[in-house]
Amino acid sequence: MRFLVLGGDAAGMTAASHVRRAVPEAEVVIVERGRHTSYSMCGIPNYIGEEIEDAQDLVVRSPEEFRALGMAVHLETEALAVSASDRTVRVRDLRNGDERDERYDALLYAVGAHPFMPDVPGLAQYGRVVHTLDEGERVRTELDRRQREAEGKVRVVVVGAGYIGLEIAEALVRRGMDATIVDLATQVMASLDPDMAAHVLATLEEFGVKVRLGEALREVRGVDAAEGESGSPRRICTEVVTDADTYPADLLVVATGARPSIAMARDAGCKVGDSGALVVDDHMRTSVQGIWAAGDCVESVDLVSGGKVNVQLGTHANKQGKVAGIDIAATLRGQEPGDAAFPGVVGTAVTKLCHLEIARTGLTEAQATRAGIDHAATLFTATAKAGYLPDPGKVFVKMLAERGTGRVLGAQLIGSPNVAKRIDTAATWCMLGVTVQRAQFLDLSYAPPFGGVWDVLQVAARKLVRELSLSPAL
Numbered sequence: 269m270r271f272l273v274l275g276g277d278a279a280g281m282t283a284a285s286h287v288r289r290a291v292p293e294a295e296v297v298i299v300e301r302g303r304h305t306s307y308s309m310c311g312i313p314n315y316i317g318e319e320i321e322d323a324q325d326l327v328v329r330s331p332e333e334f335r336a337l338g339m340a341v342h343l344e345t346e347a348l349a350v351s352a353s354d355r356t357v358r359v360r361d362l363r364n365g366d367e368r369d370e371r372y373d374a375l376l377y378a379v380g381a382h383p384f385m386p387d388v389p390g391l392a393q394y395g396r397v398v399h400t401l402d403e404g405e406r407v408r409t410e411l412d413r414r415q416r417e418a419e420g421k422v423r424v425v426v427v428g429a430g431y432i433g434l435e436i437a438e439a440l441v442r443r444g445m446d447a448t449i450v451d452l453a454t455q456v457m458a459s460l461d462p463d464m465a466a467h468v469l470a471t472l473e474e475f476g477v478k479v480r481l482g483e484a485l486r487e488v489r490g491v492d493a494a495e496g497e498s499g500s501p502r503r504i505c506t507e508v509v510t511d512a513d514t515y516p517a518d519l520l521v522v523a524t525g526a527r528p529s530i531a532m533a534r535d536a537g538c539k540v541g542d543s544g545a546l547v548v549d550d551h552m553r554t555s556v557q558g559i560w561a562a563g564d565c566v567e568s569v570d571l572v573s574g575g576k577v578n579v580q581l582g583t584h585a586n587k588q589g590k591v592a593g594i595d596i597a598a599t600l601r602g603q604e605p606g607d608a609a610f611p612g613v614v615g616t617a618v619t620k621l622c623h624l625e626i627a628r629t630g631l632t633e634a635q636a637t638r639a640g641i642d643h644a645a646t647l648f649t650a651t652a653k654a655g656y657l658p659d660p661g662k663v664f665v666k667m668l669a670e671r672g673t674g675r676v677l678g679a680q681l682i683g684s685p686n687v688a689k690r691i692d693t694a695a696t697w698c699m700l701g702v703t704v705q706r707a708q709f710l711d712l713s714y715a716p717p718f719g720g721v722w723d724v725l726q727v728a729a730r731k732l733v734r735e736l737s738l739s740p741a742l
């Protein structure tokens with residue numbers, strides 16, 4: 269019995285570890301293009317910002333540790349093509365170019381997503397991405413070098429004002445560098461409503477990040493120095509040109525989102541959904557027998573709108589990897605399907621920028637409108653600590669509920685202190701279909717250092733009950 273895993277990070281190694289434990293007699297083989305396994309991509313901005321000195325600190329479990337558990341881990345080995353009829357995968361050893369076929373009885377396709385590169389002259393040549401630890405290390409090495417060489421401040425342009433671009437820009441300013449974010453969108457963080465995103469923008473600008481919104485990238489200019497990584501020329505960015513301005517730059521980071529990496533699975537016959545990601549059932553089985561998929565490359569059910577979405581988050585990749593591992597272990601043993609099922613997502617996400625904790629779950633107003641859900645929203649400012657305590661801080665609260673039923677559709681919280689993890693309560697409401705009428709009475713905790721007698725989410729629920737003319741209105 270041979271279990272082959274393509275992609276050695278969150279989803280892949282979670283499944284591999286489960287199968288290793290549950291089916292000790294199975295051969296578990298991992299094919300990973302990079303030099304690391306099981307690392308935290310989420311910590312890359314902290315590493316780039318020198319908060320973490322050694323990239324190895326982001327590695328949760330090294331290839332040697334997995335090998336010690338009896339798995340075969342092939343690093344710097346790229347999967348090229350899957351043949352579902354032969355149950356083989358063509359792979360290439362990137363160190364010497366040798367190709368071979370790896371056989372499987374069960375295959376987990378967990379190669380994640382790849383950075384989206386807009387078609388702009390010079391962008392692919394001179395832009396750097398931070399989508400794997402190897403790439404994060406290359407950006408950090410180049411930044412360190414530029415800092416040693418530069419006479420003034422190192423100037424970095426970050427294209428893309430999503431959470432990754434913003435986290436990196438903040439980290440660069442913390443390092444004393446000059447960071448400019450450029451985005452075609454007219455707001456930062458498209459995962460928030462514009463009225464909430466405005467608070468993020470104000471804080472970043474106050475911190476020293478330059479943000480240029482509504483600007484279209486036209487060209488990236490640079491020079492090719494003689495020596496570079498692995499004998500190729502070292503490509504150095506010099507200028508980033510938009511339709512509004514030209515920005516001198518020593519380094520360009522491209523953070524314009526990522527697309528699910530589906531090509532090999534699609535070519536092997538696996539169905540691709542409208543979201544652009546692989547279709548899987550709740551046991552993470554693709555439409556092709558013997559092939560499972562998990563993580564950033566698959567689509568999930570949006571439990572609020574009922575649609576299918578591709579949400580690229582580590583939290584889902586780990587759970588989906590576990591579910592796939594349980595089902596694959598059962599299959600290898602010839603047993604009934606595994607009893608774990610991945611239910612879907614509600615888009616819960618948190619981040620921290622400067623002093624601001626930023627959290628969201630469920631649908632934004634734009635998403636609710638697109639899904640055709642008639643809704644009302646409430647928006648207000650409060651504190652997430654008793655107002656009479658010193659430095660009570662501030663929290664901006666937004667919540668949406670469905671007209672007629674009162675079902676909680678989504679929430680966004682921005683502020684400090686005690687803000688980010690509060691979203692998990694709202695996420696539970698969204699996931700379980702709790703109404704605002706019910707939510708206002710739920711038994712939530714209270715003590716002055718943590719909030720008011722009515723939690724800010726329950727204040728939002730009360731406001732929505734009144735707004736939607738539901739009862740009981742408190």
Ligand SMILES: Cc1cc2nc3c(=O)[nH]c(=O)nc-3n(C[C@H](O)[C@H](O)[C@H](O)COP(=O)(O)OP(=O)(O)OC[C@H]3O[C@@H](n4cnc5c(N)ncnc54)[C@H](O)[C@@H]3O)c2cc1C
Pocket residue numbers: 274275276277278279280299300301302308309310311312313345346347348378379380381398399400432529562563564565580581582583584585
């Ligand atoms: C900078 C950054 C910050 C993030 N912060 C957060 C956060 O705070 N919270 C959160 O929940 N999520 C965060 N994420 C997202 C999270 O890291 C991903 O959702 C998660 O890692 C996805 O896991 P995965 O196993 O599906 O894919 P990946 O982690 O991308 O792993 C896929 C692996 O497949 C390998 N691979 C790709 N193609 C091939 C091939 N052809 N052959 C062999 N191997 C291949 C890759 O090298 C990679 O190691 C962040 C992502 C980034 C980039």
